[in-house]
Amino acid sequence: MRGVSGAPGGSQLPTYRYSFDWDAFYERYPLPDVFAKTVFLWSPERIRALQNERFLEVMQVGWKNPFYQALWRRAGVEPGDIRSLDDIARLPTYNSDDLKTDQHEHPPFGLLPGYASLQSHLQHAPVKLQTSGGTTGKPRNTLHGTAEWEWNSLGAARAMYLQGVRPGDIMQIPATCSLANLGWAIYKGCHDYLGVMPITTGSGLVTASRRQIEIAFDAGVNCWMSFPEYLLRLAQASREEFGRDIRELGTKMITSFLGPDTEGTLRAQIESLWGCPVYDNYGTNEVGEGAFECAQRDGLHFMEDAMYFEILDTETGQPVAPGQVGNLVVTVFHRTLMPTIRFNLRDLGRLVSSQQCACGSYFRRMDHFLGRSDNMVRLRGVNVYPMACLPAVRSDPRTTGEWLCEAHTVVEDGRSRDELIVYVETRANAGSLDGLQAHLENRLKADLGVSVEVRLTGQGQLDTVANLGEGKARRLVEKRPAYLKV
Ligand SMILES: [Zn+2]
Structure with missing residues (x-):
């Protein structure tokens, strides 16, 4: 006997397993090995046709959602105006400020989720709350129904599969399963989809670095997911606190989030310390795994089969030319709870190729994640993104690779202008620091297109300000009075 939801014993509870048509979901979003042989290798025309079909389905959901009804009507858009993906630019974009307003006016989660009430929705389907990391401002709330939550781990599993993870592997995950998606996505991706045993040690705050290393050697861990800063820390802890070179682990691969490592220095450093390839990914709590490196x-x-990305000019909102930097704007196909249609993530991206990759896929490729556009500082007419300091800071081995930008307003003769001080940490054993400040100032001027002041600090001095936990770093501190901000 089965209940209304189809659960055994006539259960009336909204059981996860029975709240969802799993076969239809995997038909729509193929499992990693099937995906790698099918959709991922489709022609550009076929991918575009699929995106068009899914976009029109999402639009149907959007027109029933009070958040989008108001947003689109304000912009003068009528249902008949959007007939295909080619018309997407007629829809207004929105960003996290709009989400905050929506959640403030209709607490606690706003009109965007699209249900009559959370309590009524929970009578027939499970829901999970996750939030963004809060690198800038208050974290964003995102609700996940079964499809959204499953996609979160399926997307991660697809990326890991294409990066070489296979059944039988053992993956250590030094990220805490918390309000942040990442730890969950990797754990479930390994466990539910890949036949990989996840070891969920949590961040360094949950399991100390020395113990992380001990667990890895004891269990025979051969794959890792972690942030760059923590991977460097683990290599050091292994050597100094555990007495073994981390390379003795024989790690097969590391999946990570390299940020704007445009010259590959950060990747090269981790790869040489660990003796294995490192793969980059990009994701947010709204989209899950948004972009990933393949073996190439x-x-x-x-x-491409789960979302559609546009790259729009940070000021005009118009599409940028291929290869130019702009805001990533996303339309998500797998979201019906909290549908996501032309959401401006204010993450900076750059298309590097729409051509076929050597792996055989036509899925468009972007550069590494280049930073947050709302972290921008305008210096003498030039837009400066604090994350863009990475290649310069890492260009001299005497730095620890850590930095923090501090934005100030200087008032002179009744006129105000913004200035940026870049604090750069130096290694305790760096030896002579002669010429380092001048080198960094010259290099930053070349990279950023404008002069900034560099101040050197000792190892670990930026820790309390720059470290947001989980290996995520704050790169900008505002010392500008809000009323003077340009
Ligand atoms: Zn590829």
């Missing part, structure tokens, strides 16, 4: 590591493939 020649740009991050957008997850």
Whole structure:
């Protein structure tokens, strides 16, 4: 006997297993090995046709959603105006400020989720709350129904599979399963989809670095997911606190989030310390795995069958020319709870290729994640993104690779202008620091297109300000009074 939801014993509870048509979901979003042989290798025309079909389905959901009804009507858009993906630019974009307003006016989660009420929705389907990391401002709330939550781990599993993870592997995950998606996505991706045993040690705050290393050697861990800063820390802890070179682990691969490592220095450093390839990914709590490197590591493939990315000019909102930097704007096909249609992530991206990759896929490829556009500082007419300091800071081995930008307003003769001080940490054993400050200032001027002041600090001095936990770093501190901000 089965209940209304089809659960055994006539259960009336909204059981996860019975709240969802799993076969239809995997038909729509193929499992990693099937995906790698099918959709991922489709022609550009076939991918576009699929995106068009899914976009029109999402639009149907959008027109029933009070958040989009209001947003689109304000912009003068009528249902008949959007007939295909080619018309997407007629829809207005929105960003996290709009989400905050929506959640403030209709607490706690706003009109965007699209249900009559959370309590009524929970009578027939499970829901999970996740939030963004809060690198800038208050974290964003995102609700996940079964499809959204499953996609979160299926997307991660697809990326890991294409990066070489296989059944029988053992993956250590030094990220805490918390309000952040990442730890969950990797754990479930390994466990539910790949036949990989996940070891969920949590961040360094949950399991100390020395113990992380001990667990890895004891269990025979051969794959890792972690942030760059923590991977460097683990290599050091292994050597100094555990007495073994981390390379003795024989790690097969590391999946990570390299950020704007445009010259590959950060990747090269981790790879040489660990003796294995490192793969880059891009994701957010709204989209899950948004883009990933394949085995070629020649740009991050957008997850084209589950979402549609546009890259728009940060000021005009118009599409940028291929190869130019702009805001990533996303329309998500797998979301019906909290549908996501032309959401401006304010993450900076750059298309590197729409051509076929050496792996055989036509899925478009973007550069590494280049930083947050709302972290921008305008210096003498030039837009400066604090994340863009990475290649310069890492260009001299005497730095620890850590930095923090501090934006100030200087008032002179009744006129104000913004200035940026870049604090750069130096290694305790760096030896002579002669010429380092001048080198960094010259290099930053070349990279950023404008002069900034560099101040050197000792190892670990930026820790309390720059470290947001989980290996995520804050790169900008505002010392500008809000009323003077340009
Ligand atoms: Zn590829």
